Amino acid sequence: MRQAALNYAICCFRICAMTRRGIFLWWNVFGVESAPAIVFLKEHGVKPVVYHGPANNSWFVDIMEQNKHQELPQLRSVTSMELGCDACGYSRAGNETAIWYCVILAGRSSPELNKMRATLHRILEALSTVDNDQLSSLAAVALKEKRLTFTWLDGEAQQRYCFFHTQIENSYETCGPRRDITNIPELIIVHTKGMLQKIVLNEEKKPKNMLEAFLNDDVDPASQLVARYNSSEESLEIIKWISQIIEDGDSRELPFLEQKLLHLFPKMQILFGQ
Incomplete structure (x- = not known):
């Protein structure tokens, strides 16, 4: 267990004693x-997996590989590349993919966040079970x-990243320490x-001087646009919104953000318990 805690930084571990008094609680x-017994606890609304x-x-390594991710994975420094939500990385669809999308639910640990995580889990499950001949939703x-990823962000632990992307007046109710x-x-x-289109553009537009070349090197290999959802919490409405964003993003030339993007803060400590 201790070795697994070192190898699987994306998971949290706890060893608990099962007493006679608490046996009914465990059941x-x-x-x-x-x-x-080994119990995998995932996000709110997902039944524990018990071995x-x-x-x-x-x-133990085999079952860790099977269960290491949440159904709705958490966006952290150690998961962002794998999820395709890192400005320095690529889409989960591969290095040649030009455009991809990351849906992020940001917030502090609370019943409200758990409710929305459960909603996104249902949306993800619904989109994943659509038959190939019924893929009407973008x-x-x-x-x-694999051009679309669903994830959630701890707005308190990743407050700078959270503030950077939400950029709204009441972000203090979403990001940062609880007030x-x-x-x-x-x-x-x-x-x-992603990088593929930017490389082509850079080849067509050569830097005018050393300063411009230096500034171009300082920009991340991907550019991003962020859209915020502000409608009802109904699953169908959220799916329509995501599909509309994808339709606009794939078909229109949008003005992308050309600046140094903020990255996730790495969590250095290993936590026992979640």
């Missing part, structure tokens, strides 16, 4: 029938092509134009 809340019996090293198509009981999660979509 009712987590579905644990007996000890020893009963002793574990050897190879078997969101479903982009998800199947009062008000918590308003925000749903945003980051539209990224």
Whole structure:
């Protein structure tokens, strides 16, 4: 377990004693029938995954690989590249993909955030189960092509990144340390134009001088546009909004942000418990 905690920084670990007094709690809340048992807790609304019996090293590594990600993965420095939500990286669809999208639910830990995470989980499940001959939604198509990713962001732990992308008056209710009981999660979509198109543009437009060349080198290999959702929390409305963003982003020449983008703060410590 300690070795896994070192190898799987994207997961949090805790070892708990199962006492006779607490056996009914373990059964009712987590579905644990007996000890020893390994329980994978994911996000709100997702049933715990339980494995009963002793574990050897190879078997434990196998089930860690199967369960290491949340159903709705958390956007962190150690997951951003794999999720395709990093300005220095590429789409999950591959290095040659020019445009891709990352839907981010940002907020502090709260019932409101858990409710929206459950909503996004249902949306992701609905889009993932659409038949190939029924891919009428552009969101479903982009998800199947791996050009669309759904994720959530801890607005308190990643406050600078959160403020940078939300940029609204009440961001203090979404990002940064908790100030009062008000918590308003925000749903945003980051539209990224990758390195492939920028390389072509740079070849066509040579720098005029050394200063311009230096400034171009300081810009990230991808440019981004951010749109914020401000309508109802109905799943169908959110899917329509995402599909409209994808339609506009794929078909229109939009003015992308050409500046140094803010990156996620790395979490250095290993946490036991989540």
